[in-house]
Amino acid sequence: MFFPFSEVIELCWRYFSVTTVFSSSLLASAQRPEEVIQRYMEVVAGVPDEDCIICMDQLSNPSGYETPPTEEGGQSILPETVGKFIKCGHTLHMLCMLAMYNNGTKDGSLQCPSCKTIYGEKTGTQPKGKMEIYSIAQSLPGHPDCGTIQIIYSIPPGIQGPEHPNPGQLYTCRGFPRFCFLPDNDKGRKVLELLKVAWMRRLIFTVGTSSTTGEPDTVVWNGIHHKTEMMSNLSGHGYPDPNYLDNVLSELASQGVTEDCLKAPSSSSSS
Known part of the structure; x- marks a missing residue:
């Protein structure tokens, strides 16, 4: 509505x-939540030996969140995908970040849960x-x-x-x-x-x-x-x-x- x-x-x-x-x-922002995540984060090839700051599980383990259904032609984020923010470089499960985004105002912006760097315009x-x-x-x-x-x-x-x-x-x-x-x-x-x-x-x-x-x-x-x-x-x-x-x-x-x-x-x- x-x-x-x-x-x-x-x-x-x-x-x-x-x-x-x-x-x-x-x-x-009419963008899909997955598009917002993928705009400000990039997938890392070598998973660091660290914990995800959101779920507190090791990054080598998959996120505990389930991949939500996507629109036709949309690219989903898998539980094992680890990403880093393009500016501050902090790493976490991209699916955990997607869950956090979907729990907020969904205004097209992200905020790093580690250092609080804001990506986009927060409203x-x-x-x-x-x-x-x-x-x-x-x-x-x-x-x-x-x-x-x-x-x-x-x-x-x-x-x-x-x-x-x-x-x-x-x-x-x-x-x-x-x-x-x-x-x-x-x-x-x-x-x-x-x-x-x-x-x-x-x-x-x-x-x-x-x-x-x-x-x-x-x-x-x-x-x-x-x-x-x-x-x-x-x-x-x-x-x-x-x-x-x-x-x-x-x-x-x-x-x-x-x-x-x-x-x-x-x-x-x-x-």
Whole structure:
């Protein structure tokens, strides 16, 4: 079933505003899962004396997963096939990697389970919503020489799609809109641009279980930390925090969102 996903980013930035609509879909990649595996991995002839990081069995033994049926003309992956990633070179059963891929979002990207190198463009399962960006004259503690960037995330409740834990059931949205803050300096603006990429790739939030309340089927942060307090850091979610910008850049990079994403247009379509 096709579930279109659209997001609106409203930019109210230094006395003017720009509204851009981005569209993406879980079905952006119509490639067969086997094709994705074979694009980013290559078969190794001599099997190394190592364990598969996924099944933890020796690579000389076949994968415990069964080869799934393939479409007519498709090339299947056999249990004994061992492959290595084309960049990082880590080896594992290709069928184990196929099983891991089929268990995820199936967005056409792979992530090495050993070193976390991402192949392709990773996308998430964030529900549709709105990201607004404002400029504030007030400075943040620890950043006295610049103003503040305010980000407001708004996500309404809705129905879970096929990519979510319980498709067809409602998901809740507690604590929205969420207000977040960055220093309006060079590094803060770089983080902002990368957060916009992460938003378009549906990586900022996900649907899951709240770590604070235990509530299931609710919209939660997805591992990219934000500062939600402007004038204090009593909770650990505010300023001053001299390491925050570097830390969030590392978190973004772990999701495949780096400065390289700013050098070329994203594959997400816009209209």
